[in-house]
Structure formats: C-alpha cells, structure tokens
Amino acid sequence: MTENAQTAGVDFHCHLDLYPDHEAAIARAEAARIYTLTVTTTPKAWARNQELTRHTRYVRAALGLHPQLVAERAAELPLWERFLSETRYVGEVGLDAGPRFYKSMDAQKHVFRGILERCAEAGNKILTVHSVRSASAVLDMIEQYLPQDRGTVVLHWFTGSKSEARRAAMLGCYFSVNAEMTRTDRGRSLVRELPIDRILTETDGPFTQVDGRPSEPADVKATAAAIADIRKVPVGAVTAAVRSNLSSLLARHP
Template identity: 30%
Template sequence: MSDVKVRCALKWNSQTKPGLDLTAIGPAPLIDAHIHVDSYPPEQQELLLASLANSSVQAVIAVSMHLGSSRANLQLAKRYPGLVRPAFGFHPEQALPPQAELELLFNWMDEHVQQMVAVGEVGLPYYNRLEASQSGSPFDLAPYIVLLERFIQFASKHNKPIVLHAVYEDADIACDLLERHGITQAHFHWFKGSTATIERMARNGYYVSFTPDLLYEEEIRSLARQYPSDQIMAETDGPWPFEGPFTGQETHPRMTADVIRAYSKLTHQDESAVRQLFYENTRRFYSLSD
C-alpha cells in the first residue's frame, strides 16, 4: 500500500482534535507501546503496517536492536509518518559490539535526535546472564551497566523517554541509575520483579506495559492488579509469539485490544474507559501528537 493510501486510511485519526472525548464517537484508538517492526520479515512489514488502520491502531512505538535496526526503523517512520514512531538504542540481550561501533550509534542518535520518540530498547541482559550461569560460563555484567548509564545520560541530555529491558534484580540496578540522573520518563516493558521493586518504580513515576500474556500469566496479572492505572500501557513486543489463545498466531498490534480487554476484566472496569485510559497514558508518556 502506498504512503498516500495509508495516510488516507488514517484520516480519522489525523483529524482527531486534542481534548476530544473519543468515547463519544467510538472506542479510543490503539497504540502498541513496544514492537520490533524491523524484526518482521521484510515482506510482512508493509502488510502489517498497512493493516493497522483497519485494526484501529493509531501508532506503534518501534524500538530498535542496534544501529542497523535504528536506521531501518527511521526509514519505516519516514515511509509511514505518524504511524511508526521510532526509538533508537541497543538491545542488551546480545554481545556488546566493539567500542567504535557504539560510538557510531551514539553519533548517529545525536544526528537524528529530532526523529526519535525515545531511547530504546536498552537495558541489562538478565536472560543471557541466567543462561551463562546455568551453563557455568562466565559473564561480565559491568560493561552492560556502563552502556546503560550512557543511554540514560543521553536520554537526560535530550529530554527523551527511555524504554527499558530490565527485569527482576536488574530492574533495581536500572532504578539506581535512573535515580542518579534524575530520570522519571522511564518505560519498563514486559516487566517482572519483586513487590519492593514494583513499589519503587511506581513511586518514581515509571511506566510499565503489559503484553498479551496478561491473559494467561499470573505473574503479569498480579503486576496489573498492583500498578497505578495512570502508569500503564499495552504492547506486543512483536514479532515475539504468545501462548494461550494466541498460540500459532502472528503477533500483531491489534492484540493490544486483547490486553486492554483482559485488564478491564481483571480490574472490573468498563472496557471503553480502560481503552481510553491506555490511549491517553501512551500518548502522554511518549508526547505523541497527530
């Protein structure tokens, strides 16, 4: 589908006026707060993005894995303006590149800071470190902490939100760094952690987002019951696949509607009101405008 057709398909969204009560004219649009669009096969990326309007998806926060991924997401954002909102960074669950490559990434981010909605996805390698521990292999966490602090400093310097991959005890390290640099605009995606950490994050004003596993994972459902409702969003982390009722399905941003429905049932709230809540939370956190 051409850019023109996509923009026409999104006409309803682009004409929505700030402050308008969307519940009066139908359900609020959806926003996928965390997805790896560039990680889908190339032939699927355009099909997925072109289908969003028919699924009431107004925007996706396209997080990046590394410099090449950041460049790819920037190109997608140029092709689908307003629909793809890119975040640039380096995903922690991979080997660190040479320092020269990291310098290229930070220099590139400096050059394109006006095109990014956030720094991300960045964080700490909990799962790779766990795998190394289970196999008896050494793992040096220190350079990952140094890199995360540099991303946090970048976010602080440019007044950008930061999207974090930091679960369990790693979240406490991330919180230490965020507090050190006075960062409050932090989004812990697909978060899992202790009650004490959850309370700390909520107190600091950090946001979390729920994936479709809210429908079947008690750990995530417990988090949803505890976390302040004005600090939550919905995500898919696509193309990551899900289980339960989503087994065998390609992960799609429209699944955020299932997340919202599950949250409304879990918290005994009206689904339309919850959908509006998630929409407003995500637009506020990422400073999205039409």
C-alpha cells in the same frame, strides 16, 4: 499528538522490523490505527526503520541497543549516540541478568549508563526499557542518571516485584503490559496493582503469539480486555486510560 484521539489502541513495544515483511507489518499497524512504537535492537537498524516511519501517522521508531546484544555490539554505542538527535524514542535498551546474558552485565551497565546520560543531556526522550531479572539495578540507574524532568522510562514487560513496581512509579516510570503478563498468577497479581494512570499496552511481537501466530499491534485490544478482567473494570475504562496515559506521556516530552 493530535492523532492520539483517533487511535484504536496502543502498542508501545513491538519489533516490526523482525516480521517477514517489514513494510507490510507497518502498513497493517497503520490500517488498524494502532499507535505503535517499533523498537530496534541495534543502531545499525535505525536508518531503515526511520525511513519507513518518517511519514506514518501511527507508527514511530525507537533507537535501540538491546542488552542481550551488548556482548557483541557494545562498540556500537557511539553510533547510537550519533543518531539520538533524530528521535525522541529510545529502545529497546536496559539490562538482562538472565543466565545467558549475566556474564555481560558489566558491559550492559556501561552501555545503559551511557544511554541514560546521553538522554538526560538531550532531554525529552521516552525510553522503553528491558529489565529481566534486573529491575532493582535498572531502577537504581534510572534514579542516578536520568532525572524525571529530563526523560521518561516505560518499563517493557516488567517482571519485578510489587515493591519494585511501586518504586518505579515513584521514579515516574510507566509500564507497558502485554498478553503474556496476564496469563500467569504472578503477572496477573502485578497487573492488578499497577497504577492505572501509568499503564500502556504492548505486544512485543513477534516474540509473543496469538492463536499460534506472531502477535501484531492490533492484538493489543485483547490485552486491554485481559487487563480489564484482572482489574474488574469495563474494557472501555482500560482503553480510555491507556489512551489518556499515552497523551500524558507524549505531552511531557513534546
């Protein structure tokens, strides 16, 4: 998009509709000129998110069905399918094999397969994907159900292994990195190894914090600085790479 050249940063995974004042959160992201992908956790939230971002310059809404909600909301998949034609952005979707959600894994896989298949049919979709304790299964399903020429996955807050990250890159995936990933030895080691031409930044706000408050899109500037520190490069090189990566991603799916 043309406005990408004027962006001051990229927050490719944020939940603006979960802030106390949804409209004000959008307005702050716009004022900060942060290209923000605001994800939804249920298709029932889509209409309001679409309404508030239809005319924004920097904020885009994604259509989601969060894996942690599938146990209660799997029946909303047809509703998700109904709205898919209204957006090129999909998320938050994926799998979660953590202890609280493992029991719904079969239902999660059914929903995620349906999402991948519908995206492949539609073409030109960009997906932000959750893969907690399930990176291998997520990559298996991406490989099987979403050909690289039919859509692109951005792995949000990726916590898989380095070998899984290499496999993801081979499958055409991008990675959105947040500040929490840069605060652990394991996360820093992974961030150091990710291909620079596949890195985007994110906050996952309000689920992450900065100085005791929920992260906001403007906080991605600090994330870019942390990535630069980890990789021993100037912060300007990271911000330029992220901007270039966003341009490349959007160009793949006009």
